[in-house]
Each structure stands twice: as structure tokens, then as C-alpha cells.
Amino acid sequence: MDETFAEMVMDYYLRNKDFLKEWELARDKEFYSKGFQEQQLAKDVKDIENGSLLRFWIFKKGEENRIIGSIAFNNIIRGAFQSCHLSYKLDRGEINKGYATEAVKKGVEIIFKEYNLHRIEANIMPKNKASLRVVEKLGFSNEGLAFKYLKINGKWEDHIHMVLLNEKV
Secondary structure (H helix, E strand, C coil), rough: CCHHHHHHHHHHHHHHHHHHHCCCCCCCCCHHHHHHHHHHHHHHHHHCCCCCCCEEEECCCCCCEEEEEEEEEEECCCCCCEEEEEEECCCHHHHCCCCHHHHHHHHHHHHHCCCCCCCEEEEEECCCHHHHHHHHCCCEEEEECCCCCCCCCCCCCEEEEEEEEEECC
16 A cells, blocks of 8 residues: 555554554654655555565455554565564454454465565564464464563563464475
8 A cells, every 4th residue: 555545544543542552662643644654655665665564454345445454574584584573453343353363364375475484473462362362373383472572652561472484485
């Protein structure tokens, strides 16, 4: 998606501002502006073109004008590593309906088959049980706990390091 979708992305973030606060870095007022989202979408397009990102926005069938979430494979590294980080988020009203699992499953298929990556890493806060269930259902393995790994909403949080390997690479 390019910057022409900024209005929809902004709407998604505004609808879920309080819900996502617990799971993401602190956001300033500018983040929730159309201009910022246009810039971010333009940056995403460049990062996708240079091979460092693959992002999908999630829509419900029949509701193509309303984003309900996204998945991203970022920090794509080639060479000996052939790896990336996975992140995903869903609209508060759409959790526990299988949408995240379905989207991540399809994304994993693409990142392994078309990008030929060997490793996907997902770092998840221990209290985020719904997110952990998504990767566990898809066969990710727990490689341990990273203490104070990411600064979430202004506080350094521990994260469980979940990994899925592509044995065909």
C-alpha cells in the first residue's frame, strides 16, 4: 500500500490508540496525523523495494475500506543470516477470531517460499498471551527470554524470543 491509503491507516491507529499503547513504543501526536502516515507508507514502499521489509495490511472480506490489522516482516537480512523479525497487530474488536493466525500463516508462506529466508524471529511480551498463541499455533519455538529487550510505552519490557525455521533453505 502506498501513501494514498494514509487515511485508512490513520483511522486504524486512531481506533486502536488505547489498545495498542500497551504493546507498542510510545507514540506522539504527530503519529496520528495523515501526513505522518503518508510519509510512513512512502518509506514502507521504499523498504519493500529494497528488500528490507514485507508488510501486509489486513482487511475483513467485504470490508475493503477498513483496516483491521497488519503484519510485517522487517529487518530482512541476507547473506549468512537469511532472517527477519515478525510483528503483527490487530484491531481490538477482531482479536481471538483467527485473523492474525491466518494472516501470519500466509505471510510465513510467502517469506519462506518467495524470499527464501531461513529464520523468522518474533519477540513477544510474556503477558501478551493472544500473540503468543498465534505463533505457537504456527510452530514457532521458544528460544528463551530476552530481559528488557524493547522499550514499550516508555518502559523496558522482557520479551519471549519465538523462532520459526525454514528447513528447506
